[in-house]
Each structure stands twice: as C-alpha cells, then as structure tokens.
Amino acid sequence: MSSQAELDNSELDRVIRSEYEAGFTTLVESDTLPPGLSEDVIRAISAKKGEPEWLLEWRLEAYRNWQTMQEPNWAHVEYPPVDLNAISYYSAPKSMEDRPQSLDEVDPELLETYKKLGIPLHEQEMLAGVAVDAVFDSVSVATTFKSKLAEAGVIFCSISEAVHEHPELVKKYLGSVVPKGDNYFAGLNSAVFTDGSFVYIPKGVRCPMELSTYFRINEANTGQFERTLIVADEGSYVSYLEGCTAPQRDENQLHAAVVELVALPGAEIKYSTVQNWYPGDEDGKGGIYNFVTKRGVAHDNAKISWTQVETGSAITWKYPSVVLRGDNSVGEFYSVALTRHAQQADTGTKMIHLGRNTKSTIVSKGISAGKSSNAYRGLVRMGPRAENARNFTQCDSLLLGDTCGAHTFPYIETKHPSATVEHEATTSKVSDDQLFLCRQRGIDPEKAISMIVNGFCKEVFKELPMEFAVEAGKLLEVSLEGAVG
C-alpha cells in the first residue's frame, strides 16, 4: 500500500506521540492479566476499560452461557485442542523497550516477504512492530482524514471509544446480528473482547472514502478477540477494508473475532478482507487459528457484499453470512481462499433469505497446494416468506499438485416453491498443457502458475477496491512461490 504509506506513517507518529502525551505508560507496562478465564478476569477487563455496568452484565451473561457450550467439531479441519486457560485475556501493547529496536532484529523471512510485496521501509517497521522514533509531520494526514469523516457525520473509532461516546448506538446494535450465544467462538468473544472497530454512517450519507483498519493501527493490540460493528443507516453507503496484504507479527495463536454488519433500509455495505496471517511452517507448526464469526443483516432494499482473499492462518474457520431480512435485499459473497503447506481452510458463507424478492450471489474460488486442505461450506436457506428469492452459487476449486485436497459442502434448504437456487461447481488442475504453453513462450513456471491462478480468481478480484485488487494479485504470487514442482 505504498500510496497509503505516508498516511500510515503519520498516523503512527500521532499514536506514538499520544502515548507519551497521555502518559499511560505505567498502566501499559504492568497491565497484563495472568492467564486463565473466570468471571473475575472478565470483571477486570471491563474495569480496566472503564465500561458501563450494562456491558459488564452483557459480558458475564455471554460467559455463563458460553460455559455450557461445546467447541464445534463439524468443520473439515484438525487441530490439537486449544488450552483456553493458557491465554492471557488482557495484555496491553508491548512497551517500546520490549519491541524490536530495529529491522535488524526482525525475522529475515518476514522482511523478505515485505520486500517482495514492495512495502516501504517505514511501513515495514510499523508492521513488524519496531519501536520507531516518531518523526513529526507538520501536517498529519490522519487528522485530515478524521476531519473529513466528521464533516460527513461518519463515526469511525474503536469500539471501546464508541462505548463511551455513543453508548446508545452500541447498546442497540451490539449482538443484534451475532447474538452472544450464537456459537462457541462468538460466545467466547462476547465475554472477553478487548477492542475492535465501530462505524456508523448516518442516513443518506455516502461515506467519502474507503474505511480501512489500516488507519486504526494504533489499536493493533486488539489482538485475538476483536469485535467490529458497522451500522449503515437508511440509504447510506460504506466500503470497509479489513486487513493488509503484509503479514503482521502476531504472537496470539487463537483468533476468534466477531464482525456484525447492519444495513438499514436502502443502505449498502461493502466489506473487503485480505487476510495473510502466519500460516505456520511446512507442517503447520506455529500458525494462527482463525475462528471468525462474520454476519450482516440486510433490511428492505439493502445490500451487503463480502469479498475476501484469504491466504494466511494455519486453520481458517469462517463463513461471512448475510441474513436477507428485508424485501428486495441483496447479499453477495466473493471469496478466494488459497491454502498451501499444511494449511486447512473450511470457509464459505450462509445466505438466509427471509424477505421477498431477495437475491444472493456466491462466487467461491479455492486454490490448494502442498499438503493443504481447502473446503467450501455454504448454506442457502429460502424461508417460508421468501417469495421469488433467488440464489446463484458458483464454486470452483483449483488444485496444484496431487497431495492437496479440495472439498465442497453445499447445503440448500428451500421452504418456498417460487425460490430458485442454482449451484455450479468445478474442480480443475493447472494442466501440464497450460503450463507448457506458458513455458514455450518463455515464461518461467512460477510466473506461469501465478498468472494462471490469478486468471482463475479474476471474477473475485474485480470485486475488490482497485488498489486492493492489485495487491491481492501480488500476494497470490508471493504465496505461490515454491508451490510448483
């Protein structure tokens, strides 16, 4: 994201500066709770964040409910049990002294990837968590950015901040899409979430720019239990970008985030994700477990569109879904999931058609290499009121080599006779003939594979915001290195 580099740098500067100004360093340094989960731990988290009573109660209720739940085991993934009592549920950002003092102290492999992705040096330092000395810019781009949003009436802040500044919105919508007892991981998140993003777009407002988590790098340590809530009021529009093509340093193995989207009548939310967390070594050792619950509710004439490019994590378990509650609402899911080495992905979507004339589109592209396993799991449900509801699903798998696996698990439930559901699925291999054609034209095999795979993903990439699409292509190229042969 070279064009955003400058912006991010100034944002970083601002953050570092504010840390000193605010003088909460003492709190930061001592502020890590011992490992383990209990009501006391939840009370402590809530107290540290100075939360109102209702939110504490909400967390405790989630926790008590969660204790009665079982970890799901239906996904097509295998992993040793996660010891939830070995995790510290609140740890403040590392102090400057604890961080690497320069890029020389950072894992060279990580740096190599940054280089291949063409990430500017200053940005590399930020991503790698280097304790950089702030160079104060005379004009902060981040400030300009914030004032432009404020002018439009858009609220974009951390969810902790929103709890204090906009309690009525948070209280109304938090857990309204993904209830605190929804599933095991969402339940855990509801009890212990530490931070995340909050977005509110007022009625009829078209958000003047793409909102990106990038701008909120200061809350980098929202860590493993992130909570995002986006509310688009009637007739508004917002495009939100999550993640980053560069792998970020992360010491937490388990990630259980929750993302809730509310598209009120006539609103449109476009949510794009590029996920490139550490996938572990060739045997999957050390990789991140990504168990995410993402869901949106689309009211009358509203539209929610999920686009994701996933190349990271040792295990991915995620199904960004849309509840098409209102009449004429639209849900879309475009996904590219690439797995290699020992990565396991079980991902897909749920389109729940409740309203009349609702329409959903699913385009899923799975690419498997190495010893990896890549599963698409999708549910299309046409409710009893879903007159003239329509779904189109296209599910393509591409295999590189013959030690990987691709699986498709479509679930279709129709309770209305006028609903139509179309499902197309293909599995193909990068053929020797395709590869030979490229090589005969002088193109080396790695470049050829990446070109063929990019072509395979084109339908999804064109849904991404332009800049992201270019990066996503580059990311696939880097991820596929060594996948040939």
Next chain:
Amino acid sequence: MLEIRDLHASVAGEPILKGLSLTVKPSEVHAIMGPNGSGKSTLANVLAGRDNYEITGGEALFEGKSLAELEPEERAQLGLFLAFQYPVEIPGVSNMEFLKAALEATRAAQGKEEWDSVTLLRKAREACKQVDLDPQFLKRGVNEGFSGGEKKRNEIMQMLLMEPKLALLDETDSGLDIDALQTVAKGVNSLRGPERGIVLVTHYQRLLDYIVPDHVHVLSGGRIVKSGGKELALELEQHGYGWLTGGQDGGNGKEDRTA
C-alpha cells in the same frame, strides 16, 4: 541453426523417433511430412521440450546448444517457437497479459529492447490485423472460447510478435478452411527472412501451395526416409506415402499423442 543428429526419443517411455537427422539453416523453410504416427508431432514437441518427451540418443543442437540440457522456457528465450497443434485455453488470463509476460521474458533474454505498453499494444494490433483477428481478442482469455480457426490464428499472431529465430509449426493447417489457411500462410510468409528458419509439420500438401518450402522431408517409422525439393510434396500428393514407406501407410498409430 538447428542441427539434429541421429536423434532417438521416446514418449512416456515408448520409442518414437529412431535415428532422425536434419539440418535447418537460417532463411530455410523445411516441411516435414509423413503418415499418421510417423513421429512428426513428436519431433516438434521433443524440440520444444514437452514433459514426457525424452531424448534417449543422438543430439539436437539449436544455435550450438544442446536442447536436452535446456528447460522449455530457456529454449523459447533462445528464440525457438512452437505453434501448437491444439492450443489450450487459459481462462481469465487475457491474451494481452500473456503476450506481455512472454515478450518481456524473451526480449530481455535476447537482449532486445523492452517494448512499453503503448508499443506493445500497437504491435499486437498490427499482428492481429495480419492474421485477420479482431483486436478485441487481445482482451479475451488466452484461447478462451475461441473457435478452432481462431486458436490457430492466435498462435500465428503470437509468432509474429515474438519474432523467433526458429519457428516450428505443428499441423497448423489442420482444421482450417481455405480462407483461414491462406491467412495463416500469409502470416508465416511474412516471417520468412534471411535470419529465420521455419519448420512446417504437416500431413497434407495443400499448406505447401501457400508456403512454398525449400526442402521437403518424409518421416516414417521415426526416421526421415526421403528428402527433396518442393516437388517431392507434389509427388506425395499424387502417389500417397505408400511408395516411400513400404506400405506402412498407417504407421504405428501413435501420431496424436499431443492431443
């Protein structure tokens, strides 16, 4: 530029070429003819380096380098071009993108100046025009949804742009109607020049009405059994292959391995 001496080659372990020798000098156009299964397509694919096509004896030198030692892309970068008998589709990869990657790789390797996007697009459009291909095809996926004739013309279009030293055309005439055949021939003829060698692999004489070869060779049982000038092709047209191959007209039936 191409020096083949007593070449033996097998396809997936089965011997197909059994002592083939052939010399192609710059400016020459050679036609390799022969019945089905004589090893014509095998020769083209062995020279280009397709997987499973293995040289088991003798040698094939291109520009003084042993082809057996080179990866397919290295051969291409040296200026060896194969126009495929059955061009494959690469969905989602536009022709233009493909050409750009191919030209970047080969031109750099040959020390030719790099073409910027504007030049490339102009050249590509010209090449399309030469083979009667709508420039819209540049935006489409490589061979994606092309008709048989369009695929063949697309191959010639690529060849025109890549300006190879040695062009191998594997049954480029098969499946073409007479108009398309003339268009393709015009494209190939425009490439004829003092620096370039061309090898046409074909079953039928009719292509040679439009691309007149300097030398004609008849392949049978994995070896060249007769060589001559352009008049040899006409003889073949009149008498068939039987008189040269001792009645083994059907050959060994291994011809279409590349399909």
